[in-house]
Amino acid sequence: MNYTYSIGATLLAYLVGSLSFAVIVSKVVGLKDPRSFGSKNPGATNVLRSGNKGAAVATLLLDCLKGWLLVVLVKWYGSAYGLGDGTVALVGLAAFLGHLYPVFFHFKGGKGVATAAGVLLGISWVLGLATLATWLIVAYFSRYSSLASLAAAVFAPLYYLFGDRAAWYVDKGILMVLFAISALLLYRHRENISKLLKGTESKLGAAKPLGKQPKKAGK
Numbered sequence: 001m002n003y004t005y006s007i008g009a010t011l012l013a014y015l016v017g018s019l020s021f022a023v024i025v026s027k028v029v030g031l032k033d034p035r036s037f038g039s040k041n042p043g044a045t046n047v048l049r050s051g052n053k054g055a056a057v058a059t060l061l062l063d064c065l066k067g068w069l070l071v072v073l074v075k076w077y078g079s080a081y082g083l084g085d086g087t088v089a090l091v092g093l094a095a096f097l098g099h100l101y102p103v104f105f106h107f108k109g110g111k112g113v114a115t116a117a118g119v120l121l122g123i124s125w126v127l128g129l130a131t132l133a134t135w136l137i138v139a140y141f142s143r144y145s146s147l148a149s150l151a152a153a154v155f156a157p158l159y160y161l162f163g164d165r166a167a168w169y170v171d172k173g174i175l176m177v178l179f180a181i182s183a184l185l186l187y188r189h190r191e192n193i194s195k196l197l198k199g200t201e202s203k204l205g206a207a208k209p210l211g212k213q214p215k216k217a218g219k
Contacts, residue, residue: 002082006090009083013070013091017098017115020105021062022047025055035108043110045145060114067095067118075122089173092119096181100188111188113149116181120156123174126167131156143203146192153185 022034022042031050034042038049044063048056070091074083099115101107121128131152139148157178164170186193195201 001084001086005078005081005083006087009070009074009078009087010090010094013094014098015103016066016070017095018102018104018109019062019066020099020102020109021066022059022110023105025059025062026050029055031055041110042105042108044114063099063110063114064118064121066099067092067115068122069118070095071119071122085171086173088123089171089177092123092174093177093180095119096184100184111149112181112185113152116153116156116185119181120178123160124168127156127160127163130159139204144196144201145204146189146201147196150186150189150193153182153189157182 020042022044026032026034026047029052031047031052034040034046034050038046040046044056044060047059050056071088074088074091078084078087096112096115096119098109099112100109102109117128117132120131134155135148135152137148138151139145142148157175160168160175160178161170192201
């Protein structure tokens, strides 16, 4: 491993991950800051609560892209610079941590589901699609986005582990990063877990209040 290039790639991944597209997209299209309403989480689900589906889709795709991009760049071109699976693991983790703790937004980021999905797709499209299928199945039957995310977080590292020699060869560094991402996703969903246990978690399609709207002049 070339440590200079590896550190540089990891730092770049963190900076790219720190781009909070929920906030950026909302500002560009003239929506309220997603950190000010609903769950106050800067993510695609909360942007959707604004009623702008296009902005929510754009946020989802861009958050996924920033997790995928640096991982595949290292996979495709890293060998020429002495970068291997160890750097792939570091870059994926750095992009994910950038989303959770973005340097450009006072280290207050989202929960990281879309960015984690991008990292998984970058590591292996089979792994990414298997995890996405898990999310879709759980979301379809339960109607809980948070429960689907929790299930996907738990199963992703297990899919990677048990897919050894069948779909890929397990790298210990990547496996450790996947377990770390899984643990962080569970931690970031701790409030959702509490609400699920209490039966107060919002289901898909259920609106949350956007907060107080400014009073109109003359009223």
